Amino acid sequence: MSPRPMVRPGGRSARVQESVHAAVRELVGEVGRDALTVPMVAGRAGVTPSTIYRRWGDLQELLSDVAVERLRPETEPADLGSLRADLDAWAEQFLDEMASPAGRAYIRDALLGDSDGTNAGKCSAYAAEQLDAVLSRAVRRGEPVPETELLIDRVVAPIMYRILFRPGRLDTAYARELVTHALSAV
Template identity: 50%
Template sequence: MAMKERVRVGGRSARIQAEVHKAVKELQQEADRAELTVPMIAARSGVTPSTIYRRWGDLAELLADVAAERLRPVSDPDDTGAQISDLKAYVEQYAEEFSSPTGRAMLRDIFSSATDATYTGQCCGYTFDHLNVIAGRAKARGEHPIVVQDMVDHVIAPIMYRILFGGGELTEAYWQALLDRAMPATA
């Protein structure tokens, strides 16, 4: 496998990344994922295929990078004034986003990256960051904050398992029951 080039923040490297990401997103709207190729993306983005191979290694890595970027939060979770309602809003959004056809496609792209756990680690970090924000707000309000790892183990992980492997419908009643069972431990 080709060695990935070091990515510099800003400058030409950032412009190339932005153009390639933009091309991937546009092509994903126009064609089935199975039809995407590096030469097609290169032509759309105005770079050579060798640039894409040097930077990302292969198509799976590029698609994982684009998916991770799309999943990057643009803001903190909603502040509803109470930890439990913050968690309900967050878990509902999380379940809806990842169980949607677009969310499932992004997860497939994230997990198709075989070289390392960079992209899965980024997405995991986003979840921990959001839950830490919710816990921090709760603590600042004088509430007993959640234990973030417990929320991941008892709420987020079962939701993700259902999304990835099936085993039952992902309904509001299901995730609400998970949240209800997890909350007494934090009260």
Template identity: 85%
Template sequence: MSPRPMTRPGGRSARVQESVHAAVRELVAEVGRDVLTVPMVAARAGVTPSTVYRRWGDLQELLSDVAVERLRPETGPADLGSLRDDLEAWAEQFLDEMASPSGRAYIRDALLGDPDGTNAGQCSAYAAEQIDAVRDRAARRGEPVPDTEAMMDDIVAPIMYRILFRPGRLDAGYARELVAHALNRL
């Protein structure tokens, strides 16, 4: 099966995607994901099951697609006036959202229905875009800024590792320590 496009579709395709995604979110809230089926989603979305199978392949890929969309940041990072303050606020929010029960479920779904790594790459791109926004503001203020990939390695990667494998110490203090470590490289 060919990979899905990462851009949002337009027209009928966008309406189908939105109605199917909404159906998944509603049904997960109502009946839970363990009993969810493609025919249930299709009926709620007002499409045929073949439409869902054709577009997403199977239920896990659909859940993964919904998860990736839910993991997309809704707003840009806060502008608190300095690179350190902006990064700390962003890292705390990122950790809080990803470590929450719903964040963990979205991470799990995004990875389980992602045989080629496309969804993981998209989630990583979301974090990099947020870091780039913080970096760009800091650079405009004349502050020295670390490389985006270095910040991904120093802040995002340890947070995700702890969420997935060592869930202790997922708090604001940990996020601030990661930011301090990243900025000490400057």
């Protein structure tokens, strides 16, 4: 759950992270992202500002970590009985979530405070894990399946590219078209 190697689940470090993340989420809801400051977050979380600076460097890095946590999928992809149905549902939900105003803000935050690419890599790993789950299920059903990396290139990448760089086309029909095309490879 935590991006820092020194964090042990249940330890003090994990508790600090949890309370600081919770403070950010609450304060973003109350005062908005633009009004957020490190002392404000520290006050709400019950830690000193220097604890936050020491651990996260600055507010942008903290917002990046919080965003990645928010982008982490909470459930397994739905099992609808076939690869096609599972992928359609997953792609539609992925597109809906990422292209929503909240999703766009999280993607942006995740990238901005992430100078070494660790958090961006996590976002991509989350998508790959969900696709792996869908593909493993299809293999157990005896269906032919494409590679995960092919689905990344043909379904995930176009959606994320259009969200970041090229507005338009981001609807359910587009998600299904990408899935149809990706599955034409198997």
